[in-house]
Amino acid sequence: MIDAAGLRVMRAIAQEGSFTAAAAALGYTQPAISQMVRRLEQRTGTVLVERTGRSVRLTEAGRVLARHADPVLSALDAAEEEVAAIAGLRSGRVRLMAFPSASATLVPRALALVKERFPDVTIGFTEAEPPESLAALRAGECDLAVAFAYEGTDVARGEQDLDGLVITPLLEDEVRLAVPRSHPVADRETVPLADLAGDPWIAGCPRCRGHLVQLASGAGFRPDVAYETEDYVAVMGLVAEGLGVALIPDLILRTVHHEDVVALPIEPASRRTITAVTTDDLSRVPAVAATLEALAASAAGQSRAPTTRMPEPAWSI
Amino acid sequence: MIDAAGLRVMRAIAQEGSFTAAAAALGYTQPAISQMVRRLEQRTGTVLVERTGRSVRLTEAGRVLARHADPVLSALDAAEEEVAAIAGLRSGRVRLMAFPSASATLVPRALALVKERFPDVTIGFTEAEPPESLAALRAGECDLAVAFAYEGTDVARGEQDLDGLVITPLLEDEVRLAVPRSHPVADRETVPLADLAGDPWIAGCPRCRGHLVQLASGAGFRPDVAYETEDYVAVMGLVAEGLGVALIPDLILRTVHHEDVVALPIEPASRRTITAVTTDDLSRVPAVAATLEALAASAAGQSRAPTTRMPEPAWSI
């Protein structure tokens, strides 16, 4: 019945003392004010303005409206400003989830980038394996997930799970074979997986284990999984002790080293694609988009020579 | 940019959890909500609602709007309610001015009537002689004035002073001659004013004195004004002591008595008309209209020769 525009007009009249001045103050023409007041009066069923020839005076009811204008309009402005702050990245909060090995370098770098460009955008971060983070995304408990998919598979299995989701590839991560320095294949340039058919294996997270089994099956054997752990530091320790061999994503090797372990390219090569996933709607939320962009930038700075294979002293321990 | 309607919609969505439910809650159809949200989104330049197939979820910006809805809308409701209270006579304040002798009975009775029917309407009351009260009315310092005009003259002299003013006759007040009981004319039914040409006179307020002079001049003499006082009790005392004669409105005589004074009709009869005066705008303010009506009712109950007519309550815009 009464809206903000009406209050604004009444306040202007109270302040300026005439319809014409109020119109000028609001950027309207005088008849606009005249009609607005009349509409307000017939809506409220009361006289709001006393017309006294030369100027106008508010009646009691008119003063009531003028008096209420300030709180209402300033609250409205505050709301608008808050939204504008979010839209303008002067505010905003992103709930980010990433799988553990992405947390090491890719994510911190992205967080730093966002903080640098938009100091007032805050990012909440939770570690989670891809299936879990995608579920959180669907449940609305997360705005942006960093996930990965091994070559040939998709981030989310099942085609229909994908729609409504925006999937941005961040980088290609080569899967390498970690063996102890003393292992017979340690000197090889590349290793066919079949050569490790007889070795005990160390598997990581369920999906990684699945990937291992799949690769091995392609190479014609079923891996003998001796140990399972999701902790790559532990994996390296186990490998170093000669207790088994393992597949380790290249990304991990940049932060987890062990001098007694070498990481070799395998044959045929296998990669996983690290992606950022969000929903269609959320991808248009400025803070989310900014974070996504930062992740891409972080990934671009991190990829060495994505698909090519490289001689590698530095990170193969 | 953002208005109350938008906030109401966002709040409803937040509360109800879906567009359809929000529409139902607000009495709209679903597409109305859908479009409203879209408009808000393009105005703010941000995504406000995350569409997740089964239901919708607000984004951070959306929650900001929903959160601001309560204060704004309740302030708006409060304003509306306050105005409605004034319109519905559950509130309101009338600044009333009346000349002293009206204050005696006519006004108190009217005040009582208003208080009885509309306990929450408050009436501020100030005594003032007609010219003064009309000036206050024009100056906006008064909403309703009780004034009087002697027969043949007008409440406000000058024709043009009258427009914009609403003048309601309340009652006709006969002017009588007060003489001491011992005065030679005290037994007469009516007294030609000329018979008092030789007596000393006691005059009241300037206008009353003017009226006296005018009447006397009509009767062919110039009154010898021995005393002047606006206090009718004093007038009665002076008359009782035989210090002079006076013209006294009938209305006064109902409250001011003196056993040694008789009040006689004069010849030719003279009356003053007691009127309520307000502005055109103010006459449509409910509290003012109610007071005006009460004054008329009070006058009707008081008039001996009910030559007055009730004013029509005019509180439609």
Added chain:
DNA sequence: ACCATCCTATAAGGCGGCGTTATCCACCGG
């Protein structure tokens, strides 16, 4: 796996709110 159901999006149409310009009228001061 299909179908019924529920939700949202979109199109098209109508009405009214709200602004504009043009014009008139009342009041006021020189």
Added chain:
DNA sequence: CCGGTGGATAACGCCGCCTTATAGGATGGT
């Protein structure tokens, strides 16, 4: 008496906002 200022009114156009009708997509039960 006249010019300036301020308000009211009329006529008009736009667009906001609601409606109905309909399509598309996700869900959940059998």
